[in-house]
Amino acid sequence: MSRIGNSDLDVLPLSLGGNVFGWTADRDTSFAVLDAFHAGGGDFIDTADAYSAWVPGNSGGESETLIGEWLASRRPENVVVATKVSQHPQFQGLSAANVRAAAEASLKRLGVDTIDLYYAHFDDESVPLEETVAAFGDLVKDGLVRYTAVSNYTGPRIREWIGYAQAAGSALPVAVQPHYNLVHRNEVEEGVVPVAEEFGLGLVPYSALASGFLTGKYRSTDATGQSSPRAQGAAKYATAQGLKIIDALEGIGKAHGVSIASTALAWLRAQPTVVAPIASASRVDQVGGLLDSARVDLTADEIGELTRLSEWNPDQG
Numbered sequence: 001m002s003r004i005g006n007s008d009l010d011v012l013p014l015s016l017g018g019n020v021f022g023w024t025a026d027r028d029t030s031f032a033v034l035d036a037f038h039a040g041g042g043d044f045i046d047t048a049d050a051y052s053a054w055v056p057g058n059s060g061g062e063s064e065t066l067i068g069e070w071l072a073s074r075r076p077e078n079v080v081v082a083t084k085v086s087q088h089p090q091f092q093g094l095s096a097a098n099v100r101a102a103a104e105a106s107l108k109r110l111g112v113d114t115i116d117l118y119y120a121h122f123d124d125e126s127v128p129l130e131e132t133v134a135a136f137g138d139l140v141k142d143g144l145v146r147y148t149a150v151s152n153y154t155g156p157r158i159r160e161w162i163g164y165a166q167a168a169g170s171a172l173p174v175a176v177q178p179h180y181n182l183v184h185r186n187e188v189e190e191g192v193v194p195v196a197e198e199f200g201l202g203l204v205p206y207s208a209l210a211s212g213f214l215t216g217k218y219r220s221t222d223a224t225g226q227s228s229p230r231a232q233g234a235a236k237y238a239t240a241q242g243l244k245i246i247d248a249l250e251g252i253g254k255a256h257g258v259s260i261a262s263t264a265l266a267w268l269r270a271q272p273t274v275v276a277p278i279a280s281a282s283r284v285d286q287v288g289g290l291l292d293s294a295r296v297d298l299t300a301d302e303i304g305e306l307t308r309l310s311e312w313n314p315d316q317g
Helices: 027-039 062-074 096-110 129-141 155-168 186-199 210-215 229-235 240-256 260-269 284-293 300-309
Strands: 015-017 044-046 080-085 115-120 145-151 175-177
Touching (some): 027 062, 027 284, 062 080, 062 096, 080 096, 096 115, 096 129, 115 129, 115 175, 129 145, 129 155, 145 155, 155 186, 210 229, 240 260, 240 300, 260 284, 260 300
Parallel strands (some): 015 044, 044 080, 080 115, 115 145, 145 175
């Protein structure tokens, strides 16, 4: 089990991404994925109020609604649910009034009394940060939220947030959700990890499999004939360096009897301050491989090899 920052939330070191629920996974599939994840020991679910407003016919909140229906139907014990605010079409930004209204709407959709972990989804520089920090602190004080967190914030802005919270005696964030994986490292390792280490924040990285590239499924930069945005996003990583990373992941994974994706997630889990990578599943048969990542321990040499191969080198293309 892993503890999320300075909170009392202990979770299996893998978070199930809810972005696909109501998008590439319908209600029955979403329930089946959640059932398989929980049956396999998973207890940390990540979503956002905006999921999945980008789908034609959706308006936002579909993922939270499905998770809420699953929670009501199954009544699982000790499940931690994280959600986010700022991107829902009806609740844009991080003004105090919007943060409160969005949290209340998320609580209703999830069917819970308290949100375990509540993220500011994207920084909103149109609102004074002090106002946003106070709004999040009030949610904790009023019992609507247990712990606060930030997503897609730079190191300096996280430090600024913490400064305002400390000055006001308000709730401090316990987690950061950055874009972080084997082929997207520098921004996080140089700017966010040092702040997380200083203040005891836990990283919960999203895009942990690089749009599916780190599953080994996409091995060409030519996305011709690939209609899905996921395939288009993955193809850009299929450089010479990227393919060396995939080959190494495949070899190391075979030594442990796990998949390329499991190995990529295990590397990420081993990085400083990382609590639980986020990975999603649109099919039940994908869940087992994700869960494997939370239990396989790579050797120091294996971690070192992957770290070396994935270091950014502008000459490698």
